Amino acid sequence: MSALEIQHVCKDFGSTQVLKDVSLAIDSGEFLILVGPSGCGKSTLMNAIAGLEPVTSGEIHIGGEEITWRTPAERDIAMVFQSYALYPSMTVRQNIAFGLEMRKVPKAEREAAVERVADLLQISNLLERKPSQLSGGQRQRVAMGRALAREPQIYLFDEPLSNLDAKLRVEMRTEIKKLHQRLGTTIVYVTHDQIEAMTLADCIAVMRDGRILQLGSPDEIYNDPVDIFVAGFMGSPSMNFIAATLEGEAGDYRLRVATPGADDLVLPWPISRETDALADQVGRSLVLGLRPEHFTEEDARLGERAEGTPLAATVSVAEPTGADILLRLPLGEGEITARVDPHCRVTPGERIALRVDMRRAVLFDAASERRLA
């Protein structure tokens, strides 16, 4: 039985369709992340699950029960809001206990629940304060505490970390992950931050224009994207897209990358990655997708044992990040980003020998932007 199941949900605001036939299901204890650019419908979907926005059509089930037309209070869910939405006139203790009070939980039990979540989130010393006396990170904890106190079937997180500074965001991200591992709660989490999505999720739904483009594990989404949008959205720096023409035949496909003012670059397509779809694509221009980390600098010590297809390019910009160096290199008609070892000494204008791991490359149709191989 799924903890949450969404079936063919549509939502219109006037004549604009915000959600177009969205379906998904997650199991109890799963961490689902809805990710996508602004206006993709992820927050609307969240509000539909919460019952804050009625859907136009479709059904929503929680724990096997249909709850499409129930009020938010009747759905056994709790939500953490982007702005935290702490009740300003109440103390932290009252904030956490409010949901229980509304559900007529006896006072002793309420107190016990407050103590429990305060311990869990290390906010026991803040219980008598008002929200205005808390820092951003503390407010965030209290907002989570308010959700945790009720122990609902599903937790909804609506971009909970976007109001925190960068350092705190990473800390709270780890904390949310720990909390999920410890409590085994079912979580639906909305974010536009693909790193949050990759680090937290058991399951990611990438959304765009009111549709779910791909639903899968972080590994699937990252390494096996269904189209150019998903491939480009996940990963930072994002995937390089290179215009290329397919040549050859089954067992010997090659990609020709035209480079203005220089010889064409020819990259062999690995046999292990061949699909039937490729036969129809010979002679057509396609889009080759290579992530920055698929490039490595040539290591002379490896000699013959070096793997990958050799490639040389002139460095236009080198950006050291500490952990590695991001190189901008002209390739084909555009520029690509390669992530190389920080010990690699390069200066702009210098020519560098690289290796590219074609076994991890992906190939898209240029017109439909769908994945081919």
Place this chain on the structure above:
Amino acid sequence: MDNVIRRQTPMARLLRVLVYAALGVAALFYLLPLAVMVLTSFKPLDEITAGTLLTLPENPTLAPWVKAWGEACTGMRCEGMGGYFWNSFAIVIPAVAISTLLGALNGYALTKWRFKGAELLFALMLFGCFIPFQVILLPMAQTLGWLGLSSSRAGLILVHVIFGVAFTTLFFRNFYVSIPDELVSAAKLDGAGFFRIFRRILLPVSTPIIVVSVIWQFTQIWNDFLFGVAFSGHDTQPVTVALNNLVNTSTGVKEYNVDMAAAMIAALPTLVVYVLAGKYFVRGLTAGSVKG
């Protein structure tokens, strides 16, 4: 102004003096009528006829105030302003309380429970702020007659509530617009309903706008003369009507000192309310215009 750094030339200093002088003159000009009223109300009658308006009382006396409060004639009766003063309170307090509460509920419903046509409804309600009082005198008299509330205190309270709701709704609507909707969403998920959210979440943060609404309504209703004279009975006349009757009573000598004392009595409550809550008034009016 003081964060602008300028060299203090003699010319600049002279200009500054001129500015303050002009401001001082303007302030004096506006305070003069009040000063005349206060001075006159403490003078015996013979000093008023002998001296000028601005001479200080030689023998200050409270007699005009005592007479205005308890003995002066307002039309046929000679019982002073006291009874009417309390009449006004009996009208103003319920009218202010009811119109403020209704305005708060309206503002809450219009902003946090948006329904189709909410904006249109609000725009229509705003018309109420611009209708001249005189226009509705006759229809309102007829309505009060149908309701059996003619010449009653309840009828006058009803009229003031109806007129006040347009303003109080405007105040509360604009205040609640600046309160995040997510607070209401969170409370809905926590299981609170319409009135519970209003009472537990929004009302506790509404103090500044409640103060604005109370001051505004108190001043409007206390100072009202037209509805008071049109819709009240003999026993329920507000203090403004009594003041008019007192000043217009034409029997005997014109007692300017008593008139002035009566006018001061009629004006005091609104002044007191403003002095006590004035800083909240300004704060409430600007609330929401600046974030944080």
